[in-house]
Amino acid sequence: MRASTVSIAGVTLVADLSGALFWEEQSLLIVSDLHLEKGSSFAARGVLLPPYDTVATLSRLAIVIARHDPGMVIALGDSFHDRDAHQRLSDIDRGAITALQAQRDWIWISGNHDPALPSELGGVVASEVAIGPIAFRHQPTGAVGEIAGHLHPKARVATRGRSMERRCFACDDERAVMPAFGAYTGGLSIRDAAFAKIFQQLGFMAHVLGDNRVHTITASRCY
Amino acid sequence: MSLVSLPEPSAETAALLPDRFRRWFASRGWSPREHQLALLGKARDNRSALLIAPTGAGKTLAGFLPTLVELSSPVPASFISTGRSVQKSRGLHTLYISPLKALAVDIARNLETPVREMGLPIKIETRTGDTPVSRRQRQRRYPPDILLTTPEQLALLLSSDDAPFLFSSLRRIVLDELHALVTSKRGDLLSLGLARLWRLAPEIRAIGLSATVAEPEQLARFLVPQRDGREAAADVVTAGGAAAPxxxxxxxxxxxxxxxxxxxxxxxxxxxxxxxxxxxxxxxxxxxxxxxxxxxxxxxxxxxxxxxxxxxxxxxxxxxxxxxxxxxxxxxxxxxxxxxxxxxxxxxxxxxxxxxxxxxxxxxxxxxxxxxxxxxxxxxxxxxxxxxxxxxxxxxxxxxxxENAQDTPPLRTGALDVLAQHVLGCACGEPFLSDALYAEVLTAAPYSKLTRADFDDVVEFVATGGYALKTYERFARIKQDKLGRWRVANPRVRQSYRLNVGTIVEEAMLKVRLVRSRGVARGNNKGSTGVLGRGGRMLGEIEEYFIEGLVVGDTFVFGGEVVRYEALVEDQVYVSRANDKDAKVPSYMGGKFPLSTYLAERVRKLLDDNSAWNALPDQVRDWLSLQKHFSRVPGVRELLVETFPRGNKHYLVCYPFEGRLAHQALGMLLTRRLERARARPLGFVANEYALAIWGLGDTAFMVRQGRLDLNALFDPDMLGDDLEAWLAESALMKRTFRNCALISGLIARRFTDEDKTRRQVLFSTDLIYDVLRKHQADHVLLRGARADAASGLLDLRRLGDMLSRIHGRIIHKELDRVSPLAVPVMLEIGREQVYGEASDELLAEAADELVKEAIG
Incomplete structure (x- = not known):
C-alpha cells in the first residue's frame, strides 16, 4: 500500500506517497508549493545551489500525473519561488510544463511567492477554487472543507534514540494542509504554533511520507 | 618553559648564542639545551626544521630562540606610510601559529619574560577571534615583530589587500603542536596558507614543534615547499634526554x-x-x-x-x-x-x-x-x-x-572543500591567475599530488558552482578580468568569506535546563509548554541530533545524573531529575578516536601467544583460557566467527579488532547481505574489538545447509556496489556532505546583517544532496564528501585491508550459547546505540501504536 486515504468534509482523497492528493471522483490531482527555480533564486543572491531542482520537481510531478492521469491539476500556490522565477525556466523545463498541461485542465492558484503569474504559462490563474464542499487556496485559514499548502508540514518521529523527519499531510476530518512538493522545499514542524491556529489542539493526523508508503500517525506522537 | 641543566653543549654550537643570551640563561641557573642550540644552527644555515621533543623539553623557547637572537641585534627600521602619517617599523619578523587561541595567548605571556629580562627591543602581540577590531587594524598597519595567532586568523590576514605588505618582511614561522594540527582539515587550511606565504616571502624558514610521531620525515615535508614532484623536507631535530616514563x-x-x-x-x-x-x-x-x-x-x-x-x-x-x-x-x-x-x-x-x-x-x-x-x-x-x-x-x-613505538596517522591528502575556501580567500585579496595559483597550491605538502583537473573543478565550483548545467555564469562569485585573473565579483562575497572562514563545523548544540517534572508519568506528553516552569538551572549543552532521537519522558545521563526529557523550546532543552537508576536512551557514543591499527595488531598477537598471557591479570587469563576451552581464541591472521542462539534470536559475533568505525560500516554491509540471504537480520552492535549481529534466521543452520557461505559473506567485494548503495542513502553521508557544503562556502554558516532577515527561507542540505546526487553524481563536492566518509568516518581502507587479510581464513564456531569472548559485545546491546539506518519501520512502529490505541 503506497498511499493512504483521507477524508475531508465528507470527500475521500488519496494521499499519494509523492506528496500529491488525488480526488478520484473528480479526476483531480492537487500538488502544492512546487517552488520551481528556487535554486536559481538563491544563486542570484550568491548561494549557488545545484540548478537541478526544477527538473527534479517536474520529473516527480510527471510521474505522479502519469500514475493517475487526472483530467485536472491544481497547483496550490507558490508554484514558483519568486515573481521572476518563470522567466528563468529553461526551454526544456518550460516544454515539460506544457507537455504536462496537454489534454487536461490546469489551475495555478497564486501564492505569496508567486502572486502574479502570467498567462503564457498555460492553464488558468486563480486565487481560490471551490469544487463541491472543498475550497482550494494557498494559505490555510482553518475553514471547514479547506485544502491548503503554504506551511510545508513535516513531522519527526523518534523511537529509542533514533529519529526520522519527513514531509507529511496534516489533516483532520474538516481540513488539510499539504506537504510541499518542490525538491528544495524544507518543512515546518507540525508542532509549530502555526498549525495550532488551524487545527484544534493536537487532534489531527500526520500522514507521513515514508520511503515506500504513507504512515498515519497522530500529531501528538510527532515533533 | 621551565628548564633544567643537562650536559654542556659543545663549544661550537654554544658560540651560536650571543653573550646577552648566555648571561640570561646563567642568571636563571640554566644552560641551553642541545636541541635549542641545534635550532640556532639550522637558522644560521638557513634551513627549516622540525623539532621533535617531549613536553617539558623547552620546546617553545627552542622554537623562538632564532627569532629572539636575530631581533636582538638592532635592525634598521624603515618608515612606513600609514596613509595619514608615517611610522617607524621593521615589519613583521615571526609568525607563530597554534591550534588553540588560549595557547597563543599563554605563549605570548611566557615570551615576554626573556624579552623583558634581556631588555630586547621586541614587540609581541597576539591576534585571535577575541582581538578587538581596532587592534587588528593597527596590527595590519604597524605589525609587531612577533605575531601569535591561529590558522583561521592567518587565512583572514592572507585574504586582505595588504597581505603582500604585511608579510613581505616575514622571516620566520613557528608552528606549534604540529602533530595535532596536521590531522584535520585545519591542517589543510594551514598548509595552503603556508604555500601563500612562501610566495609572498620566499625567504621565510619554518620551525615545526611536535610531539613524537611515527614518520617525522613525512611531517617535515609540511614545513617546506614541495616542488617539481620531488619530496622536499625540513631537517628533523630530535630532543634527547627524556627519561622513559x-x-x-x-x-x-x-x-x-x-x-x-x-x-x-x-x-x-x-x-x-x-x-x-x-x-x-x-x-x-x-x-x-x-x-x-x-x-x-x-x-x-x-x-x-x-x-x-x-x-x-x-x-x-x-x-x-x-x-x-x-x-x-x-x-x-x-x-x-x-x-x-x-x-x-x-x-x-x-x-x-x-x-x-x-x-x-x-x-x-x-x-x-x-x-x-x-x-x-x-x-x-x-x-x-x-x-x-x-x-x-x-x-x-x-x-x-x-619500545617507544609510534602510531600517529599518515599525513592527510588535502581536502577539496578546504581548497575551495582557500581559492575564494585568494580571490578576496590580489587577483590571481589559475596557472600561478595551481603551482602555488602544489607546494603545500597535503596538496602536492593535486591534479590540474581537480584544481580546475574547484575554481569552477567557487565561480559558478561547478555544475554541468551552466546557467549560473551571471551569478558568478569570482570572475576573470581581461588578463584572465580571477577576482571577487562583489564586496558581499568578500564579506561572506570573512564571516565563514575556518574548517571547524560545530555540532548544533542546545542548552539543557533543569526544571521540575510536570508529570509525564501521568501520560501527559502532549507537548504544550504552558505549565512547564521556565528558566531553571543551566546544566550545560547537548548535541541537537541526540535530542532529536528522544520522545518526552525518555531518560538519559547528563551532568552525571539521570534526567528525564521534558520539552524542547527553541534552543533550550528542559529536563527534570529522574529517579531511574539506568537511563533508557544510552548516550555513550564512544571516543572520537578509534583503536589504532598498530595496537589492534598487537592485541591480536597477544591473544595468539599463550605464553604472553602470564603477564595478564588472573581474571583475564582465566577468561581467555575459558574461551580457548569453550570456543577458540582468534589467531593473528584469521577471523573468528561464532554463531549461537539466544532467546528466540540467532547471533553472529565476529572479532575483527579494527575499531568501532570500521565495525559499524561492516555491520551495515553485512546486514544488507544477510537480508538478501533471507537470514532476516534485526540489528547489530559494534565495539572496538567485535561486532554482533542478530536476527530471526538461524545463520548456523544456513551455513550447515550450504545456503550461506561465510567466505562469500565477508568477501571484500562488499566494498563495491553494496557500499555505494548503502552510503549514498546513509545519514552519515548526508552529514558529511553538509560539512563539505559549509566548509567549501556553498552554504554560509554565519550571515551578514543583510542576509539575516532571510534566514526564514533556509533549505535542507539533505534535499540538495539528493538532487545533486541524481543529476551530477561526480560533482566536486560529492567527490569530496565521499573521500571524507571513506577515510575519516568509516575507516574504509582499514575495513578493506581487514577483509583481504582474512579472506579464506574464516574460522566458524557453531556454539550452543554465548562464548566468554562474546560476552562484552553482547552486553553492549541496549547500552550502546543499535545501528542500522532509521527507516520506514520506525514510522510504521509509530503508526502501529495508533492502531493498538484504536483497537483497545
Missing amino acids: IVEMLDTEERLPWAGHTARHALNEVYDLIKRNNTTLVFVNTRSQAEMLFQDLWRMNDDGLAIALHHGSLDVAQRRKVEDAMAAGKLRGVVCTSSLDLGVDWGDVDLVINIGAPKGASRLMQRIGRANHRIDEASRAVLVPANRFEVLECAVAIDAIA
Missing part, C-alpha cells in the same frame, strides 16, 4: 567488568591514587565519562580534595578557571578529556591516570607527557582498563611505550 596498569583488587567504559569498579583505587599524589590528571575518552567519573569522585570525596572537571562543552570561562587553578597548584586532581591533550605546560603534575582504552600508543604517550614537565624525571602514569578487552589493549600499549 613509568607506566603501570592498575592491578585492581576488584572484579574486572566484562563491558562498559566507566571503570566504576576501580573508583576507590583511583581516589586513593589522587590522594597519595600532589596533582593528578585523570584522562577519560568521552565527555559523558568525564562527567560521570567526576560525580562519583565528588560523592566519595571525604577528604575534601580539590578535584575539578575539564571538558570541551564546559563554558570557556569555566575551563580557564580550572586551568589557572591547576597552574597555581591549587588542584589535587582534574578529570579531563582530550580537551587537555594539548595546551599550556603546567609545572607539577606528578601522575597521569588514563581511564579506559588508550586507543593509540602515541596518543597515550602524549597524555602521559602531560605529567611532570621536567624532562629528566620520569613521567608516571597508571592505566585503568574499564573492561577485560581494555586490559589487553592497556597491556600492549605499555609494551609499545617501552
